[in-house]
Amino acid sequence: xxxxxxxxxxxxxxxxxxxxxxxxxxxxxxxxxxxxxxxxxxxxxxxxxxxxxxxxxxxxxxxxxxxxxxxxxxxxxxxxxxxxxxxxxxxxxxxxxxxxxxxxxxxxxxxxxxxxxxxxxxxxxxxxxxxxxxxxxxxxxxxxxxxxxxxxxxxxxxxxxxxxxxxxxxxxxxxxxxxxxxxxxxxxxx
Amino acid sequence: xxxxxxxxxxxxxxxxxxxxxxxxxxxxxxxxxxxxxxxxxxxxxxxxxxxxxxxxxxxxxxxxxxxxxxxxxxxxxxxxxxxxxxxxxxxxxxxxxxxxxxxxxxxxxxxxxxxxxxxxxxxxxxxxxxxxxxxxxxxxxxxxxxxxxxxxxxxxxxxxxxxxxxxxxxxxxxxxxxxxxxxxxxxxxxxxxxxxxxxxxxxxxxxxxxxxxxxxxxxxxxxxxxxxxxxxxxxxxxxxxxxxxxxxxxxxxxxxxxxxxxx
Numbered sequence: 001x002x003x004x005x006x007x008x009x010x011x012x013x014x015x016x017x018x019x020x021x022x023x024x025x026x027x028x029x030x031x032x033x034x035x036x037x038x039x040x041x042x043x044x045x046x047x048x049x050x051x052x053x054x055x056x057x058x059x060x061x062x063x064x065x066x067x068x069x070x071x072x073x074x075x076x077x078x079x080x081x082x083x084x085x086x087x088x089x090x091x092x093x094x095x096x097x098x099x100x101x102x103x104x105x106x107x108x109x110x111x112x113x114x115x116x117x118x119x120x121x122x123x124x125x126x127x128x129x130x131x132x133x134x135x136x137x138x139x140x141x142x143x144x145x146x147x148x149x150x151x152x153x154x155x156x157x158x159x160x161x162x163x164x165x166x167x168x169x170x171x172x173x174x175x176x177x178x179x180x181x182x183x184x185x186x187x188x189x190x
Numbered sequence: 191x192x193x194x195x196x197x198x199x200x201x202x203x204x205x206x207x208x209x210x211x212x213x214x215x216x217x218x219x220x221x222x223x224x225x226x227x228x229x230x231x232x233x234x235x236x237x238x239x240x241x242x243x244x245x246x247x248x249x250x251x252x253x254x255x256x257x258x259x260x261x262x263x264x265x266x267x268x269x270x271x272x273x274x275x276x277x278x279x280x281x282x283x284x285x286x287x288x289x290x291x292x293x294x295x296x297x298x299x300x301x302x303x304x305x306x307x308x309x310x311x312x313x314x315x316x317x318x319x320x321x322x323x324x325x326x327x328x329x330x331x332x333x334x335x336x337x338x339x340x341x342x343x344x345x346x347x348x349x350x351x352x353x354x355x356x357x358x359x360x361x362x363x364x365x366x367x368x369x370x371x372x373x374x375x376x377x378x379x380x381x382x383x384x385x386x387x388x389x390x391x392x393x394x395x396x397x398x399x400x401x402x403x404x405x406x407x408x409x410x411x412x413x414x415x416x417x418x419x420x421x422x423x424x425x426x427x428x429x430x431x432x433x434x435x436x437x438x439x440x441x442x443x444x445x446x447x448x449x450x451x452x453x
Binding site: 002003005006008009010011012013015016017019020023024025028029030037053057061063064065066069071072121122123124126128131134135138144166170174178181 | 204266273274306307311322375383395397409
């Protein structure tokens with residue numbers, strides 16, 4: 001699949017947006033990652049293939065520049081980008097209510113992909129705040145996989161709903177002169 | 191989804207300028223080594239991954255990146271070690287003996303599992319740091335171009351690496367400007383959450399505003415007019431390095447088989 005130059009530039013900028021917005025979330029000590037805004041943005045504007053590629057490259061590049069462990073989570077970002085594009089194609093980014101539903105779907109499915117990586121590659125921990133929830137659930141008698149799944153599902157749902165809402169708000173504020181260059185965006189117009 | 195980001199993540203690039211042997215290697219040779227380290231981190235037991243991590247750290251220090259290695263390893267491994275100690279050492283019901291140490295009921299197998307995971311992450315992290323600390327993104331782009339990588343793909347990989355530093359600076363400038371206008375980044379959770387759009391929106395709007403112009407400049411230069419680009423000052427490569435890359439890649443199945451046997 002050959003992408004046009006504007007989509008390529010959008011993907012490159014979206015990767016940077018993912019990384020820098022993730023840094024802003026750290027600056028303000030937000031208990032969420034919010035590191036897929038660019039990926040969802042590309043999914044809405046340029047489709048599932050461009051979204052998935054943006055997701056994969058974000059994690060690989062993040063791994064190359066500052067956090068090599070992030071590279072292990074590239075399948076999660078792939079799924080986020082692909083799902084954002086597929087849901088956009090189905091018209092799920094036309095209204096705020098549908099966007100929240102799209103965020104919930106992405107949150108659930110990305111958790112299903114993330115849990116085996118967290119459990120089998122990293123022993124069930126990530127070094128982040130969700131480890132407290134995982135430890136609590138283990139202490140009250142849950143199994144490791146269930147504890148990791150529940151702890152991450154709660155965080156991921158909030159994270160992906162917020163991510164989709166931010167991406168949706170950005171897209172809605174973009175001038176028509178800009179969005180007219182992305183034919184795929186027609187599926188998300190109200 | 192990613193693991194906890196180290197506090198020092200403000201620095202856009204971990205690259206440390208230098209002229210060591212590792213700096214002079216072709217970036218593709220170093221990428222092959224990173225791939226080998228990543229496979230070894232998962233294929234080998236702790237008796238293999240810990241020496242591998244120590245070797246990578248020693249090479250990193252030799253290449254002048256000791257400080258970056260120390261900071262990254264401490265920021266990444268410390269929270270993971272604490273979480274693994276609590277989760278596997280104390281909470282997960284591992285088979286095997288348990289012992290009371292300083293009033294804590296610890297699982298021997300759980301602690302062994304903790305060491306295994308930490309060894310794996312240390313090997314993965316230090317192997318990647320060798321590449322990241324000694325390879326400037328511009329050199330990686332030139333290496334990809336000079337090996338006939340499709341220009342569009344090379345652009346998407348290398349352009350974010352080059353854009354990251356200016357965008358991070360722009361984000362810092364927006365943060366300082368908003369703080370000068372009274373934005374509170376240290377208050378309650380609600381106050382900080384309200385500050386998020388004030389930092390995010392100007393940055394994203396500025397980033398997207400450039401896209402049309404960048405695309406026109408690229409098209410104007412005909413960057414995809416030919417299937418491959420010619421690089422005037424491509425990173426040095428040699429027959430020995432090309433052979434080394436093949437050996438590294440071809441040894442990966444052997445490494446996996448050896449790891450299975452070792453386990």
